Amino acid sequence: MSRPTRRFIAMQACALATLFCGCFTDPRELPNAPLETSSGQAALSSPDLVVYGCPPGAVGVVGATFMGIPAYCQPSGGGYYQCDELGNRFMRDVYQHPNLDNVVTELADAMCPNAAAMPEYSVWGPGYRDTTGQAPLPGDLVVFSGELNGLAIAHVAVVTGMDADNVYYMQQNMNDPTGSTGWDAKKSWFSKSKVLCWIHPEPVASPPPSNLPDCGCFNGEGDYCGLGIVDHEAWYGCRANVTSPLSYDNVYSCSNGVFSLKSTCSNCVAQRYTSALGYCADGNPCGHVFRYSNGTYCGASTDNGFSGADANTLYTCTDGLVTATSACSRGCTPQKGGSDKCD
Incomplete structure (x- = not known):
């Protein structure tokens, strides 16, 4: 699938958000907390949301777009297309607002306190603005918290819509590019997932960097x-x-x-x-194979994002690139898991 070509001039880079939280050792290798995923029907109710879906194990494919901004596929875990990469990029490209964290050195839970210190955003939730009678709007960010093996982890997603009982969102670094979580209108808060805050972009012009x-x-x-x-x-x-x-x-x-x-x-x-x-x-059959799925693939395989190659050739994929090929004189039968061999 080709992704939409979007042109942005380098001179339009936004100011860097102030860092509030300390760095972690290689934090991008932590998988994100499991979240509820939508059935796919209700999340399609927004006219600004287009859902393509994510092939299992694929990286870099467009899984969905909202308000013209793509969310890229990437399995949960370390890699470039983190959840906060999408959150920051969405705020930059749609609203020309500054970043909310440094994706390389911070986790998504830094977004709430960082945003609270910026005039371009309002932050809603415990310890921030009172949510009574309020609800997230399409284009807001929801910051989830969680824990894995005793380590604090977080996730952020872009709100795409709501109904009486659910908040729907677009996300990266999960197997599903869209998801949903419960909403309790009486409490003006989320009813199922643990949420730290939601972040609303205010109509405040961001000064150009100099x-x-x-x-x-x-x-x-x-x-x-x-x-x-x-x-x-x-x-x-x-x-x-x-x-x-x-x-x-x-x-x-x-x-x-x-x-x-x-x-x-x-x-x-x-x-x-x-x-x-x-x-x-x-034209690269290994182009969407995530590095966690490095291995050998028959040309006819569709496993882990592999696609579009000669059926009688065995390909070695390393970090998304073809690093070796072998002709299979007796053919090649695809198996699962990136461990194919010539017949």
């Missing part, structure tokens, strides 16, 4: 998705030296601190923060 330092080749010389460049500018309050307008889906090569267009692409994918920040998945 005198920002140069980002440089922030992850070393190599290839980057446009989305990764724009996100880094916003998270770290810097400006990238890009020689052409940025498209989230194009691939840019960075050398000597300068980003130049390497290739136009309809589906640029990033697998993680620390390496492989961009490759084009167009």
Whole structure:
């Protein structure tokens, strides 16, 4: 599936949110708390929500769009397309508001206190504004809390709509790009999931950033998705030296601190923060295979996001790239789990 091409100029990067919480050791490797998922019908009630769904194990595919903003597929766990990457990007692209956390160094539960200190947002819930008679609106963010193996974790989602008993949302870093949770109108609060707050964007203009330092080749010389460049500018309050307008889906090569267009692409994918920040998945059968599903795949396999290759060839997928191929003279029968072999 090709994703919509959206163009954003590097000069439009928003100011970096103030950091309130300490850093965690590799926090992006923590899986998110399990949440309720919708049946798929009620969540489709919003005319601004389009749901495609997420193939099992796929990364970087558009699973849904709301108000024109895509949510990318990624299984729960470490990787680039975190839940707060979507929350920050939604607020930047729809409202031109500043980021609510640094996705690399903070978890989503930092969003509530961070937002409470910004005039661009109002925060509702225990310890924040009184929710009596109030309810989330489409375009708000809901911040969930949770715990896994004694570690505090959090999740954030974009509200897409409500009915009398439910709040519906779009999300990343879960197997389902949409979900729902119960709502108690009498209590003006969520009835099933543990929620820290909801965040409402106020109609306050964000001042444009100025005198920002140069980002440089922030992850070393190599290839980057446009989305990764724009996100880094916003998270770290810097400006990238890009020689052409940025498209989230194009691939840019960075050398000597300068980003130049390497290739136009309809589906640029990033697998993680620390390496492989961009490759084009167009025509790449391994392009949507998440790095947790590295392995060998018969060309006819549709497992873990693999697709579109020669049926009699065995492909080795490593972090979304084809790293080896083997011709199968007797054919190749797909198995499950990324451990295929020639017949």
